[in-house]
Amino acid sequence: MSSDTKTLDVSVWRGDSAGGKFERFQVPNQQSQTILDVVVWIQQKIDPTLAYRYACRVGMCGSCAMMVNGEPRWTCRTHVLKVIRDNRIEVAPLRNLPVIKDLATDMDPFFTKWVKAEGVFHPTSSRDDDIVKVNPSSDDRILADAAIECINCAVCYASCDTVQGNPEYLGPAALNRAWTLVNDEKDGKRADILDAVSQRGGCHNCHSQGSCAKFCPNELSPITSIAGLKRETIKSFFKGR
Amino acid sequence: MLTFRLFMLQRVTALIMAPLVLGHLAVMVYAIRGGLSTGAILSRTQGSLPWAIFYGTFVVAVSIHAAIGVRVIAAEIFHMRGLLLNALSWALCAFLLFAGLRAVLSVTAL
Incomplete structure (x- = not known):
């Protein structure tokens, strides 16, 4: 080279x-x-x-x-x-x-899917409330931190063969974002996020090929986040939620 | 093209198939090492409800599992959608059920 x-x-x-x-x-x-x-x-x-x-x-x-x-x-x-x-x-x-x-x-489809995956923060308190303390060493926070440095570059989205074959698929970035919120103790709509990523085009369409993790310039692992979402949705299913 | 329901159905059928495949392999090894003839095998399976349930369950699980898998391939590789995709999935499931259960019946029926 x-x-x-x-x-x-x-x-x-x-x-x-x-x-x-x-x-x-x-x-x-x-x-x-x-x-x-x-x-x-x-x-x-x-x-x-x-x-x-x-x-x-x-x-x-x-x-x-x-x-x-x-x-x-x-x-x-x-x-x-x-x-x-x-x-x-x-x-x-x-x-x-x-x-x-x-x-x-045109990045519209990419960011529309972030919203569709409920990749938006759902606050549990207002600006008048005290700031909620977050323990940086809690299990959930460690999971969220591992996935949080996404810069929305869409490299993972472009690398994903599942997105290519199934345009409805939400894609690695949106699902990775959803995973950070599922593990964010300040987010108030965990169940809604799990429901959103379980719809048509949701996390269950991922074939775990791993291109997202291979090409992510920030060395994140969306495939791990998606596996986490699959795990949590299955748990919710068996708990009848 | 996988909804959560289809995803769960495919995982559950995989869980059902796994021990049945191991059981089938064990039976094959036993039958061959023991030198059982076709007649000897049929004499054990014909009229046997446990063997009918064992292989019947396997056929049902395979039919569902394979139909969902092929459905995903048809959608993502061949861009099949809607009614055609549903028809293909159900047709494959029905064919595998028919062929598989017919085979099970032929070795377990009296």
Whole structure:
């Protein structure tokens, strides 16, 4: 995985929801260059009409994810040297999401599913109440903490073959979020969350292939969260809730 | 394409099948090592309610389990939906039930 030549051969997907094709660009090969740097260089130096999305450039905002040589990645933290093959890079919009233009995908289905999975906080007290103390070493909090650093980049969603085969499936990120709330002692609607993830397209559709955990840039394990949801829904079922 | 109900049904049928498969393997090993003839085996199974229940339960569990599994494959790989998907699932379940129970009947009926 090295690149000694002075230019990179970069294929960038161009088009919209109606279709498109890859367009090739020659980009200077520089040290410590990320995939996002390459895309920005093309847009600033060659074609200002290239559409893509990014914000923080430091792996926090989760907005710059794209398919790089066929795999979903956060492009601002992906070094060219890590992914280049035969001096070529292929950049495409995230899989499993509708394309708006070029490399920018419509994230609506992704976030709609967060809401559908009850991945929203359900408060049990108001701002007038005292702040509830949370024991950081409690079993539930440890489970929640293990899954809480999601940056909503949709890399797991793009990597998931179940989402591809079943567009109704809520996907790893939404279910991972639901799992953090199931284990959040401040959340007041645990039963509603378990009910939401048990509907059509819910956690039981996961085939445990593990692409989500393999590709998550923050090294989270949505597959473990989904297994937890399956376990809890089964427990609720046998308890008659 | 799995609802919670289908998921549970598939897991429960898997739980039923697991010990029955082990029992079936044990019977096969016993029958072969002991050198039992077809006639000797049939003489033990024909008219036996326990063997009819053993293999009948297995056939019912397999029919449900396999139909749900194929349903998921048909939906995700071949993008089958709605009535067609339901028809395929029920048809496969019915076929496996028919073929399996017919086989069970032929070795356990008098």
